[in-house]
Amino acid sequence: MSLQDDFAAALLAPEQACPDGLFSINGADPASRFAVYRNNVHSSLINALAAAYPVTLQLVGEAFFRAMASLYVQAHPPTSPVMSEYGGALAEFIQGFEPAQSVPYLADIARLERLRVRAYHAADCQALDQQAVLLALQGQADLGTLRLQLQPSLATLNSPYAVVAVWAVHQTEGGLATLNPWHPQGALVLRQGLEVKVFAIDPGSVAFINSLAHGNALGTAVEHALEASTEFDLHQCLTLLISHNTLTHLHLEQKVSP
Amino acid sequence: MMTLSSLPAVSQAQAPGLPGRAGLGLKHEHFIEVLETSPDIGFFEVHAENYMVAGGPFHHYLGLIREQYPLSLHGVGLSIGGEGRLDRAHLARLSTLIERYQPHSFSEHLAWSSHGPVFLNDLLPLAYDSATLQRVCEHIDQVQSTLKRPMLLENPSTYLQFQRSTLDETDFISEIIRRTGCGLLLDVNNVYVSCINHQRDPQSYLDALPLHAVSEIHLAGFAEDTDSLGDRLLIDDHGAPIDNAVWQLYEKVLAQVGPVPTLIERDNQLPAFSVLLAEAQQAERYLAQVSP
Numbered sequence: 407m408s409l410q411d412d413f414a415a416a417l418l419a420p421e422q423a424c425p426d427g428l429f430s431i432n433g434a435d436p437a438s439r440f441a442v443y444r445n446n447v448h449s450s451l452i453n454a455l456a457a458a459y460p461v462t463l464q465l466v467g468e469a470f471f472r473a474m475a476s477l478y479v480q481a482h483p484p485t486s487p488v489m490s491e492y493g494g495a496l497a498e499f500i501q502g503f504e505p506a507q508s509v510p511y512l513a514d515i516a517r518l519e520r521l522r523v524r525a526y527h528a529a530d531c532q533a534l535d536q537q538a539v540l541l542a543l544q545g546q547a548d549l550g551t552l553r554l555q556l557q558p559s560l561a562t563l564n565s566p567y568a569v570v571a572v573w574a575v576h577q578t579e580g581g582l583a584t585l586n587p588w589h590p591q592g593a594l595v596l597r598q599g600l601e602v603k604v605f606a607i608d609p610g611s612v613a614f615i616n617s618l619a620h621g622n623a624l625g626t627a628v629e630h631a632l633e634a635s636t637e638f639d640l641h642q643c644l645t646l647l648i649s650h651n652t653l654t655h656l657h658l659e660q661k662v663s664p
Numbered sequence: 665m666m667t668l669s670s671l672p673a674v675s676q677a678q679a680p681g682l683p684g685r686a687g688l689g690l691k692h693e694h695f696i697e698v699l700e701t702s703p704d705i706g707f708f709e710v711h712a713e714n715y716m717v718a719g720g721p722f723h724h725y726l727g728l729i730r731e732q733y734p735l736s737l738h739g740v741g742l743s744i745g746g747e748g749r750l751d752r753a754h755l756a757r758l759s760t761l762i763e764r765y766q767p768h769s770f771s772e773h774l775a776w777s778s779h780g781p782v783f784l785n786d787l788l789p790l791a792y793d794s795a796t797l798q799r800v801c802e803h804i805d806q807v808q809s810t811l812k813r814p815m816l817l818e819n820p821s822t823y824l825q826f827q828r829s830t831l832d833e834t835d836f837i838s839e840i841i842r843r844t845g846c847g848l849l850l851d852v853n854n855v856y857v858s859c860i861n862h863q864r865d866p867q868s869y870l871d872a873l874p875l876h877a878v879s880e881i882h883l884a885g886f887a888e889d890t891d892s893l894g895d896r897l898l899i900d901d902h903g904a905p906i907d908n909a910v911w912q913l914y915e916k917v918l919a920q921v922g923p924v925p926t927l928i929e930r931d932n933q934l935p936a937f938s939v940l941l942a943e944a945q946q947a948e949r950y951l952a953q954v955s956p
Contacts, residue, residue, distance in 0.1 A: 408747055410746070418782070418784075429824070433893065435892035442823045484785060487778065490717055526720050529719040600724060
């Protein structure tokens, strides 16, 4: 074990003794000073998670969140100095965290908040002009072969809970009494300009957008959407995508002759 | 106003250099206020790692603010004192940021923060021995050659010492500067915090440093704790106003080094921008005393 092996191991595990070979000039117990480093590491990481998951925190309260985050920090310390990426596995951790099971939608709220952080920092991309998109769509003989490329900030989430409604109600004071979280809801997250936006969408729209994002042509994406939900409304979904500047390219499928 | 080239210069780290004025750490909470009010401030400093993102508001606002102000890029995650190799991907990200924003200065810490695959998100202390000295100098050489510019190295605040250390911190830093030609980012708060924690006289600590290499100064606030003997233990938390003792030490430093660019750091318990601006103005009054 090198000096930094010992030091790092003792930092991450709160029960572990202070490493050997340290001293305080005044003769104080080095453990009482090592505790400053351990506290810096843990509290800074817990604070980073609290800042990235504000609604998740509100749903369980500060004390519960910090205790849960502390366990997460020990199980999943950061692997990059880019702290905006830290906490990507928190939703999975919550999913398997027994004491959090009393809030069944907690993991999906964490997933939604992670998508918001990613959208906030996602690459900038010039959106197609809305009029130009409409004209191109109208002038297209075979819409089914069209491929639509979407903004890098855009992502979806399917949840058995009303994840967008729960998230939205925590953006303002009060209003919890009328909330019914016990129905499925899809979420669309995107950044328009500098602002991250969250929309509730149906499972058909989630399937449609995911299919487009995988590079499928419009016709295939509609098939996927209708498989997910017979109530899928193509016009409504395209309007949502176009009006929030999510389209960056339109391509015609290159048909290969048989 | 005195120009940087008329300072008692040693390192190329001063060219083109930040202006010999007070600057502020730029926090995202203050982006819009800075753009709307265009405060009279010498420069802004950002933590490099916060801008290692693809796009979005951070780059948008920093780009606009960079058009109006000189910029210092301050790294907190390179782990120059780490036992392992420097993270080349991280160095590449730094190169990209430097290319994009053309900062007037790049600085990092005499500390380690990564170990193996794990990033510990704190500036951790080093044993001051010849093996560590060799390693730190190699890492700084690598940084300076990769980034194609000299860097500034910041003196640490520490809470413990290593039995393995064979050199004083000041001798260790002096030797790094001599061997690598890097500049010194003198964090006066760190000097004070470490000197209290290790029962050393701050003035003698300063006297043992190559102050001619100081190209930037940091000022910040600390928190107070006690150790197992009930002795004062100061914690460099960047969460409080600058202490009077640190201002006094700063004044003594300026008398020796002249009007060196001075950053007010506040990363926690962030107050209103006007509060930080008032601290910057206080630093400018001290700077004016030593400007010709």
